[in-house]
Amino acid sequence: MKVYKGHILYTKDPGRFEVLENGCVAVEADGRVIGVADCPAALDCADAEVIDFGDRLLIPAMIDLHVHAPQYRNLGIAMDLELLPWLQNYTFPEEMKYADLAYAGRMYRRFVYDLWRVGTMRSCVFATIHTAGTRLLMQLFQEAGLGALVGKVGMDRNSCDGLTEPVEEMVKGYEALIAEFNAPDARVRPIITPRFIPSCTPEMLRACGELAARYQMPVQSHLSENKDEVAWVRELEKESSCYGDAYDRYGLFGQTPTVMAHCVYTKGKELKLMKRRGVMVAHCPTSNLNLSTGIAPVRHFLDEGLCVGLGSDISGGHDLSIFRAMVYAIQVSKANCQQHPKWPFLTLPEAFWMATKSAGRFFGQVGSFEPGYEFDALVIDDSDLNHDRYSLLERLERYIYLGDDRQIVHRFCRGKEILLPATWPAAAGTSAAGASVSAAILG
Numbered sequence: 001m002k003v004y005k006g007h008i009l010y011t012k013d014p015g016r017f018e019v020l021e022n023g024c025v026a027v028e029a030d031g032r033v034i035g036v037a038d039c040p041a042a043l044d045c046a047d048a049e050v051i052d053f054g055d056r057l058l059i060p061a062m063i064d065l066h067v068h069a070p071q072y073r074n075l076g077i078a079m080d081l082e083l084l085p086w087l088q089n090y091t092f093p094e095e096m097k098y099a100d101l102a103y104a105g106r107m108y109r110r111f112v113y114d115l116w117r118v119g120t121m122r123s124c125v126f127a128t129i130h131t132a133g134t135r136l137l138m139q140l141f142q143e144a145g146l147g148a149l150v151g152k153v154g155m156d157r158n159s160c161d162g163l164t165e166p167v168e169e170m171v172k173g174y175e176a177l178i179a180e181f182n183a184p185d186a187r188v189r190p191i192i193t194p195r196f197i198p199s200c201t202p203e204m205l206r207a208c209g210e211l212a213a214r215y216q217m218p219v220q221s222h223l224s225e226n227k228d229e230v231a232w233v234r235e236l237e238k239e240s241s242c243y244g245d246a247y248d249r250y251g252l253f254g255q256t257p258t259v260m261a262h263c264v265y266t267k268g269k270e271l272k273l274m275k276r277r278g279v280m281v282a283h284c285p286t287s288n289l290n291l292s293t294g295i296a297p298v299r300h301f302l303d304e305g306l307c308v309g310l311g312s313d314i315s316g317g318h319d320l321s322i323f324r325a326m327v328y329a330i331q332v333s334k335a336n337c338q339q340h341p342k343w344p345f346l347t348l349p350e351a352f353w354m355a356t357k358s359a360g361r362f363f364g365q366v367g368s369f370e371p372g373y374e375f376d377a378l379v380i381d382d383s384d385l386n387h388d389r390y391s392l393l394e395r396l397e398r399y400i401y402l403g404d405d406r407q408i409v410h411r412f413c414r415g416k417e418i419l420l421p422a423t424w425p426a427a428a429g430t431s432a433a434g435a436s437v438s439a440a441i442l443g
């Protein structure tokens with residue numbers, strides 16, 4: 001058992017932060033939180049090892065509920081098209097390169113390293129159609145010690161030549177990955193990942209639904225992101241009453257735990273079906289801005305009781321940091337509020353709750369410091385931002401708006417401190433200077 005001391009901030013509920021100045025969080029050897037209190041004696045663990053972080057902030061680690069690892073090279077470029085031409089012109093050609101394992105290894109290592117760097121300890125990740133590349137990405141997550149649900153992508157139509165896979169091959173690849181990454185309570189697991197309806201024939205969708213049911217696997221995909229896409233799906237799936245219903249008919253909409261990215265145009269029947277099926281939303285505000293998609297009605301989703309988390313959606317989104325995603329989520333909700341005054345804009349505790357406890361539901365009990373939760377945490381040294389008498393809440397707010405990875409001094413996933421080897425970025429092809437920067441961060 002260990003006790004971590006510091007200024008503790010987290011959210012049990014969306015409405016407000018829990019704040020403990022000079023508080024303690026006790027963590028069991030299995031990585032689960034025992035409790036939070038003012039002093040170790042109050043936690044009945046006076047004999048435990050105490051690690052004191054002094055004047056630093058101790059907060060739950062970030063969770064990225066929607067991100068595409070093979071689009072990492074395209075980060076910050078190719079922002080001049082909407083979704084469908086963007087996929088054809090930039091994204092599919094890049095994903096084709098992941099047939100080459102050497103390329104995949106170089107890019108994926110950089111991606112996983114940067115997730116660690118920005119404080120994201122759990123993520124829901126799309127890989128590509130390639131089984132070997134997906135396996136490599138999962139191995140890199142394991143090596144790093146980060147939690148991830150990783151999807152080999154199902155696609156068998158409307159793509160570039162070379163970026164489709166027959167249904168039987170998809171099933172074979174998935175079954176191999178499921179067999180390999182089947183340790184009980186594994187931090188890195190596969191997730192069934194049909195790309196989206198336009199990329200998948202009915203046979204592909206049916207096979208994905210059957211895999212999810214047979215192996216009780218979670219599901220991720222995209223839903224109602226862009227107007228042209230929604231119209232296309234209406235053409236492709238004429239018998240479905242809405243886009244969500246098309247997934248539902250193939251057993252891909254809450255029959256097992258399911259997260260859908262975007263939901264910008266989700267309303268009416270689709271929203272009701274999501275609620276009934278307990279389908280989660282991955283809200284990706286930077287991506288929605290960059291691809292000129294629109295603004296997801298997140299306030300409406302929360303009012304309706306949907307479970308919403310945040311996603312970076314690299315490379316539609318241009319920033320891997322979920323702290324930045326919080327800021328964008330608040331900002332786009334403020335823009336939306338002008339159009340829809342009945343939906344008040346999001347508050348900081350709501351955005352923080354979405355990025356931690358709400359998203360964490362997809363991984364079990366993750367994202368809070370309540371008893372029984374897995375201890376995923378970040379220690380923030382904000383001394384360079386704290387140059388006056390700011391309150392703890394103001395310090396956290398300033399960190400979220402102004403800080404970056406330089407202030408993250410410790411990272412924990414399931415109770416274990418995660419220290420990536422300084423060779424990681426060097427192995428990814430960066431210079432020796434890059435390695436020393438990484439060593440400095442690690443120090």
Ligand SMILES: [Zn+2]
Nearest residue numbers: 068222261313
């Ligand atoms: Zn996406």
